[in-house]
Amino acid sequence: MAEKRKYKKRYCKYCEAKVDFMDYKDAGALRFSLSERYKIMPRRLTGNCKRHQDMISVVIKRARAAALVPYTVTRKHVVTAPFENLK
Numbered sequence: 082m083a084e085k086r087k088y089k090k091r092y093c094k095y096c097e098a099k100v101d102f103m104d105y106k107d108a109g110a111l112r113f114s115l116s117e118r119y120k121i122m123p124r125r126l127t128g129n130c131k132r133h134q135d136m137i138s139v140v141i142k143r144a145r146a147a148a149l150v151p152y153t154v155t156r157k158h159v160v161t162a163p164f165e166n167l168k
């Protein structure tokens with residue numbers, strides 16, 4: 082394979098962690114599914130299962146409404162590790 086794959090492992094991180102419920106206030110748990118521009122990562126890249134991807138999308142949208150996660154990021158504010166400064 083000449084092309085290097087950007088996302089190598091394909092497994093659901095939430096299944097591995099046995100997550101049954103996600104809290105929108107727990108922003109750290111959402112970081113696996115947010116890109117550096119705070120977009121929701123598609124399932125084809127993260128390898129999340131359907132069930133957890135559905136949970137994630139709902140939770141992230143709630144977190145956005147609660148201003149915990151930004152809707153959009155301008156070019157200036159792109160960060161490599163989105164949740165580093167939240168702790």
Ligand SMILES: [Zn+2]
Nearest residue numbers: 093096130133
């Ligand atoms: Zn899962």
